[in-house]
Amino acid sequence: MQAKYISYQETGSFSKLVLDYINNDEALKAFYSYRPDMDGLSEAINNRNFLGNRTTLVEVLKSQYQHLNPNKSVTKNIELLALDNTFTVTTGHQLNLFTGPLYFIYKIVTAINLAIELKIAHPEKNFIPVYWMATEDHDFDEINHVSVDEKNISWIQNTNGATGRLSTKTVAAAVLAYQGYLGISKNGKRIAKLVQQAYLQHDNLADATRYLVNNLFEKYGLVIVNADDKQLKTLFKSVIQDDIIEQNSAKNIDKSSTELEKLGYKTQVNGRDINFFYLKDDLRERLVFENGKYLVNHTEISFTEEELRTEIENHPERFSPNVVMRPMYQEVILPNIAYIGGGAEVAYWMQLKANFDYYKVDFPVLLLRNSALLIDKRSAENLYNLGFALEDIFLPVEELKNIWVRKNSTAQLILADETRAINSIFDQIKLNAYKIDKTLSVSTDTAKQKTNHLLANLEKKLFRAEKRKHETALIQIENVKKRLFPNGTMQERTMNIAPMYVNYGEDFLSTCIENFEPLGGDFTLLLP
Incomplete structure (x- = not known):
């Protein structure tokens, strides 16, 4: 490869x-x-x-x-x-x-x-x-x-x-x-x-x-x-004991999380007062501190502080970090x-x-x-034949379609020049209207907005009509995107090694x- x-x-x-x-x-x-x-x-x-x-x-x-x-x-x-x-x-x-x-x-x-x-x-x-x-x-x-x-x-x-x-x-x-x-x-x-x-x-x-x-x-x-x-x-038992009893990690992590959020970053995890579970076969439940006792959530198990210290000393394997x-x-x-x-x-x-x-x-x-993204031979050939570079596949599917239509259309689909020309005419009309009656400038702006809206809708219709002419190519774009991004997500996040290994x-x-x-x-x- x-x-x-x-x-x-x-x-x-x-x-x-x-x-x-x-x-x-x-x-x-x-x-x-x-x-x-x-x-x-x-x-x-x-x-x-x-x-x-x-x-x-x-x-x-x-x-x-x-x-x-x-x-x-x-x-x-x-x-x-x-x-x-x-x-x-x-x-x-x-x-x-x-x-x-x-x-x-x-x-x-x-x-x-x-x-x-x-x-x-x-x-x-x-x-x-x-x-x-x-x-x-x-x-x-x-x-x-x-x-x-x-x-x-x-x-x-x-x-x-x-x-x-x-x-x-x-x-x-x-x-x-x-x-x-x-x-x-x-x-x-x-x-x-x-x-x-x-x-x-x-x-x-x-x-x-x-x-x-x-x-x-x-x-x-x-x-x-x-x-x-x-x-x-x-x-690890000294850390287990100190952290459960003193709840240090809760304070330290909360402070760092707040500072990251102030910088505009999204935090990924939330610490708890106690960041350990109690672990036995068929049981892994959170430890919580209530009314002076350490309780194992959803069970009848509880410890005083002294009992907890003894349990950690004798059975550290029963304390599982979150x-x-x-x-x-x-x-x-x-x-x-x-x-x-x-x-x-x-x-x-x-x-x-x-x-x-x-x-x-x-x-x-x-x-x-x-x-990584593994691009199979068929998908690579499709992309090249459609005129795309391999990295273009990361663009949204509708953007890929629009790019292809613009490149391969025989008609003018973007009305930007026409829109600018019409807006220039409306600006002149507004100036003339203002000289006659100041209140007419509002009517002119309204007419301009309506015309721009009509042009935008016409541009969309031109795109839709052109897309219908190129249905086969656009379906190809959809299929390549689906193959390389199964369920609409990155290949590596959903696909198993099985097809790659086979x-x-x-x-x-x-x-x-x-x-x-x-x-x-x-x-x-x-x-x-």
Whole structure:
């Protein structure tokens, strides 16, 4: 495949905050520590003060991988994490069914490529790409479906606990439906087998996801972390206790959110007074403080302050950070340098820096994940034949149609010159009328407005009539737009890896590895 790069601005799909961050806007500098470039990364490496325990981290990872039989690249990277000159590059995501939307894949590729670039720049150090599984998340409705060929495949299951612990006993119907789409080609059969082994031969969603993602990316040494672990939570328990009792994060995050909003930016997350859940099998509920006690929402479970301290000391694994505290947990247990996230993630991490500063935890380099649009051969040929550049596909469909009609019309469709001429005549009439009777100028303005309105309507009718003459070309424009923007949204936000893998196999992943530029600052167009 070939790659072409365009600016994120040209896509019209990224928020003002993200674009300002990429463009080094002065107003945002208080909300992050280092620039997302090689200089900023080098500074982060030199200043990294790791508060976790490398021995514990390696032990936990070895335990989590013991039934997986990982390849030498993964095994070596886990071992390297024991060394003080080893750092991680991390991305995180929910346990979406069959990997979910394509941007999940793009996140991991960005992390892998950044680790490679850092190793080249700092050969005396080691950089490990990490996928942090959001195993403690409990919003199953967000992850229990996948879109293939504009059809939804869903996993029907009732749960209120952490999705990573969810049994895979009821997923067989979804697996069968997914395999039905994949077909009988060599590529289709390979990914079908992977999915079957992942989801039908593992007891829970965390292990199933690890198996699938490992098989897709183990050759690149990707290490997959499940932080729903007592040993890892023990490293974080002092923060858990302080934050629940003193409610520091609520105050720090609220202040940063207010400052961002004053600058005109939309904030992504809202902190709570207590930013932890109480976690057991089939239960993940918010902790709230009422009438001098710590209550587990929607249950009869409650703690006095002393009982809470004891529970945290003895069972730190039962305290699950929410969206605003999870990043800090990550940075405490991993020797991390950079976090790879989508636009919304980059935005909400900026709400968190003041809280990191309060707890004296190093804030990583925030890096926008690579985004891509794969333009199939048929769509590319359609665009070229219609006279468009590839990047034009990001324009709204009606704008594309109007551009095409203007370029290919034999008649004059824009009445701008005529409108100016008529307005000039009305201005002269108004001047003459004013000399006769001052009140007549109002009537002249009214007549002018009516005429302009009639001309505008006539211009629309001319466009509609010309469009009817070019129906075939305009339908082609609609079809290309629908193919590349399924359901009217970015391809990477709705489409699953399945069609890409069926059509291109391993070449699709290797193409992403070859062409994504983590520090390039551009959107990637991929062409077979």
